[in-house]
Amino acid sequence: MKRTLGILLLLVIVAVTGDLVAPYRRAVVETRVLDAHGTAERVPPSDAAPVRLDVEAARILRVDVASPGNAVGGRVEIRATGGNLFARLHGRHSAIPLGPGYQRCSSARPNGMWSCRIAFRFDGKGSLEFAAVSTPAIVHGADVVIVKDSGVAAVGIGSLFVFFSILSLIGLALLRVKLSAATKSALLAAVGAMWLLGSGGVGAVGLLATVAGIYVLLRTQLASSGSVRRFATTLGVLVLLLVAVKVYAMNWGALFANPGGLNFGVPLGFAFFIIRALDLSFRIATREIAATSAREYFSYMLFPATLAAGPIFTLPQFRAAAFERPSIVDWTAGMARVAVGLGKKMVGDLLLARIVGPKLALLYADPLGMPAADLWALLLANAIFVYLDFSGYSDMAIGIGRQLGWRVPENFDFPLLRSSMRAFWQRWHMTLSAWVSRWVHFFTAFPLRRSNRTLQAVLPVVTCLLVIGLWHEMQLSYLAWGLHHALGILFGDLAGALAAAATLSASQSGIFNGLRQAAGIVLVWAWVALSHCFTLISDPLIALQVYGHALAFGM
Secondary structure: OOOHHHHHHHHHHHHHHHHHHHHHOOOOEEEEEEOOOOOOEEEOOOOOOOOOEEOOOOOOEEEEEEEOEEEEEEEEEEEEOOOOEEEEEEOOOOOOOOOOOOOOOOOOOOOOEEEEEEEEOOOOOOOOEEEEEEOOEEEEEEEEEEEEOOOOOOOHHHHHHHHHHHHHHHHHHHHHHOHHHHHHHHHHHHHHHHHHHHHHHHHHHHHHHHOOOHHHHHHHHHHHHHHHHHHHHHHHHHHHHHHHHHHOOHHHHOOOOHHOOOOOOOOHHHHHHHHHHHHHHHHHHHHOOOOOOHHHHHHHHHOHOOOOOOOOOOOOHHHEEEEOOHHHHHHHHHHHHHHHHHHHHHHHHHHHHHHHHHHHHHHHOOOOOOOOOHHHHHHOOOHHHHHHHHHHHHHHHHHHHHHOOOOOOOOOHHHHHHHHHHHHHHHHHHHOOOOOOOOHHHHHHHHHHOHHHHHHHHHHHHHHHHHHHHHHHHHHHHHHHHHHHHHHHHHHHHHHHHHHHHOOOOHHHHHHHHHHHHHHHHHHHHHHHHOOOHHOOOOHHHHEEEHHHHOOOOO
């Protein structure tokens, strides 16, 4: 009991610590006035003297927003008097008109002051430029509010297409070349290492050195597998590594290059490295693994098909999943699976992204003023987009794995067609759910075996979902995301128990079960979509307010 409560307290402390240094609290913002010749005068954002923007003098106000992370979103609130302005976002040619009565602006007050909110969303850094339309305008302030800033790297579809195409050709070549299992796995590990090196020398070398250091740590634990101290040391080092990378993901992500805009960098994959290493440490401690060679370890850790974002592949699975003699049938079946995954990602990028993008601008501009119907449309579209994007990547990884001669475990099983949140989590990111269920659930449930049944049912579920939340990002918003999903599972279990206790006739039972299944699917969609309030917004206070706004449906 005390151990379980201690784990919960530790998770909260980690989330608070991560949130205190969260990127949205320290984005770099600069405000500058540029004249026609390009000379710049830097102006503090809020307390600066009024700035005169004049068409004849060709003066513009430029607001630069920079973040070492993967994406930054928010709004610029500008206060002005005089003539109208137009704004231009970095990378876009169309101008946004600003002035009293425009869509993004307030009406002029008695003193002539009016204000406007312009939403932005940049990858790492960007700028907004303000200029007068015809008559001079006086800008009294330009304040930046960061709503979302994330260090989670997105592996671009261009990167996946290029890299997986290369792997597919390698798989085809391996069918015609007779190689031993050891040589083949070593070759694939080298390919994985080359992908990392292609994404940025400094970051890749550091990542590969970390993987090598973990091997030394695990070998030390293997040499004395019965030592609790060695196990605790290994566990502590791995957890500290994960916390350091998650908390400082912004700076780590900057170490990876982005050649051709393909997003080859894989700092996201670091969490999967740590999970694999943790799994090895647990299995060494429980004596499930007695030995592993350097070749096998690096082949397992750098297996290219699952390098970027899983699925999570344990060493026993990796050993058992290799085909003795992969055939052209395996290669063709793998190609078909890759095509399914690529189709999912294209549907998400080409269709759903067009819904999510504009509505994200509304959310960033005025989170609490967004109409409830638009908010729910955004949440639902984003939930489906995330499913298509991640399950599409998993399909591609599974297909490429089969082409290379390994049966990669399934990661999704139509989770959005399940009628309870427990069933949803049993079929969503199944490799992560199974891993957390095996290790985290056991270590929290075992100390509670003599406690009352309510605690036995509640605390392990809450702990597991909090761990999954913080595994994504160590911020309070993701702690709330985990708690939201835990409550969904617990409420769903309670509703299922009450429904099972109802005594109905056979004919009534069939109709009732059908209606319950349909209602359950609708509730799963709504509950999953609602959780995206915490993934779309970094600031936990704003996220909670938007969450309440969605629950109240704008009332």
